[in-house]
Amino acid sequence: MAQSFLVDTSEPAKDHFDARNDLELIAAINNGDAAAFEALYFRHRDWVVGLAHRFTGDSDSALDVMQETFLYFLRKFPGFRLTASLKTFLYPAVRNLSIAARNKASRYQATATELERIEHTPASEAVETGIGDLAVVLAGLSEDHREVLLLRFVDGLSLAEIAQAAETPLGTVKSRLHNALELLRRDERTKEFFER
Amino acid sequence: MQTANHNDGHDDEGLQAPQKLVAAFSQLPRERIFIPRTVDEAVLREARRKLAKSESPKFPWRRLIPHFAMAAALVALLAYGFIRNGSRSLAPVFAREDLNHDGRVDILDAFALARQLKAGPVSGPGRDINGDGVGDERDVETIAAQAVRLEKRGPS
Numbered sequence: 001m002a003q004s005f006l007v008d009t010s011e012p013a014k015d016h017f018d019a020r021n022d023l024e025l026i027a028a029i030n031n032g033d034a035a036a037f038e039a040l041y042f043r044h045r046d047w048v049v050g051l052a053h054r055f056t057g058d059s060d061s062a063l064d065v066m067q068e069t070f071l072y073f074l075r076k077f078p079g080f081r082l083t084a085s086l087k088t089f090l091y092p093a094v095r096n097l098s099i100a101a102r103n104k105a106s107r108y109q110a111t112a113t114e115l116e117r118i119e120h121t122p123a124s125e126a127v128e129t130g131i132g133d134l135a136v137v138l139a140g141l142s143e144d145h146r147e148v149l150l151l152r153f154v155d156g157l158s159l160a161e162i163a164q165a166a167e168t169p170l171g172t173v174k175s176r177l178h179n180a181l182e183l184l185r186r187d188e189r190t191k192e193f194f195e196r
Numbered sequence: 197m198q199t200a201n202h203n204d205g206h207d208d209e210g211l212q213a214p215q216k217l218v219a220a221f222s223q224l225p226r227e228r229i230f231i232p233r234t235v236d237e238a239v240l241r242e243a244r245r246k247l248a249k250s251e252s253p254k255f256p257w258r259r260l261i262p263h264f265a266m267a268a269a270l271v272a273l274l275a276y277g278f279i280r281n282g283s284r285s286l287a288p289v290f291a292r293e294d295l296n297h298d299g300r301v302d303i304l305d306a307f308a309l310a311r312q313l314k315a316g317p318v319s320g321p322g323r324d325i326n327g328d329g330v331g332d333e334r335d336v337e338t339i340a341a342q343a344v345r346l347e348k349r350g351p352s
Contacts, residue, residue, distance in 0.1 A: 004227040029247065037243040041236070049229055059229045066231075070239045074246055131223050138224075153213060153221040177211050184217070193217035 005138065005150055007050040007062075016042035022086050030078045037077075041070055044086060047155065048094055054150065055098030061105055065097045072097075084164055087157060091165035133189035145180035148173060293325055293339045306340040 018025065018039035025043075028036035045066065052065035072093050082089065138146050151157045151165070159177070163170040184190045293301040295308045309325075312318045313333065323331030326338045 004225040006224050006226040007229045008226045009229050009231050032247045034240075034244040034247045037247060038240055041239060041243070045231070045236075049231065053227060053229065059227065062229060063231060063235055067235060067239055071242060074239075074243050077247065131220055131225070134217075134220050135224055149221075153218050154224070159211070174211060181211070181213060190217075193220055194214055 005050075005054055005135070006154065007046065007053050009046045009049055018043070023082060026080060026082050030080060032078070037074070040086070044090065045070075047087065048090060051091070051094045051155070052098050052101075054147075055095060056102050056105070058101075058105060061098070061101040065094060065101050068097050069093050085157075085161055087155065088161045088165040091151075092167060095166075130190075130192060134184075134193070137184060137187050137190050141180060141183060144176050145183065148176045149180050149184075152177060292322065293342050295322070295339070301339065302343045303340060306336050306343060309339060310336045 016039055018036070020028070020036070020039070022040065022043075025036045025040045029040070048069050049062050049066045052069070053059065053062035056062050056065060069090060073090065138149065141149075147166070148162060151162045152159070157165065159173055160170060162168075163173045166173065185194045290297045290299070291301050293305055295305040298304070309318075309323065309331070310333075312323070313331070313336065318331040323335060325331075325335040328334065
């Protein structure tokens, strides 16, 4: 069973475009500018939902986590100071809230309907075999290995940002990434990506 | 979705991913998640409420700090001046003839000056009781006469 690691959401961020960068928006929010918070919310909402979905595997839980994450972020104002990228700041919050949501959800057994839904996720209907194989292999990796690959090649975080977001030493991040790539390289289903 | 240049120049060797793999990541299956407008509104409504509260003008206490400091310094200065001057006014004032500072002009003060004269010449306005510019036996007599006069008068 392959899991989908990316999400498509309704109301894309482009409808809420704001030319200011994150630092400028945060400065405005510190001055009480609610419109600046709205711009920042839509700018990062989809990424937070996608990340929460990666951790929880459930759309409803992902939405709850997304809401809680932004409410947690809102409580930092006024006086919030961004010292790294906003993704780096939000990542631990999303992860921790997702773990809590997942633990809460695990109390309930999956129903037959839910199992059927999982069986027919878009991942199992991948047009390209290679991509489907990648999803399957990723699903079989440990969470640490999978997460470092997705943060690096899907979310575009630098190694330093991953280390800060995951609250892990940079050396450990590099080691995990190296080992994860090595696993993909050795797997029959994904080694083709490494062949010239 | 970011697919461009995930292998930045600062990446260590062995941490590079082939472009084919990077492209494959961007094409991973996607879950369609519908985000109800109510979900967005709940967050944004809370943001509007909280930020409106934080924007409301507060009394600029900080601007008054220099004024408070000046006022405190002025009070301290006045208090110092009061204490210094007050201490002087509280100090007991003795009559010029009351050489032993016992609060009375009597024969003991005459004896005190006589003893000082016996030890050697004395000078200073505190010893020139009669105002002739010199501290001598005539000043002793002046004190003695004063003492007798006071005794004759008796307590009033």
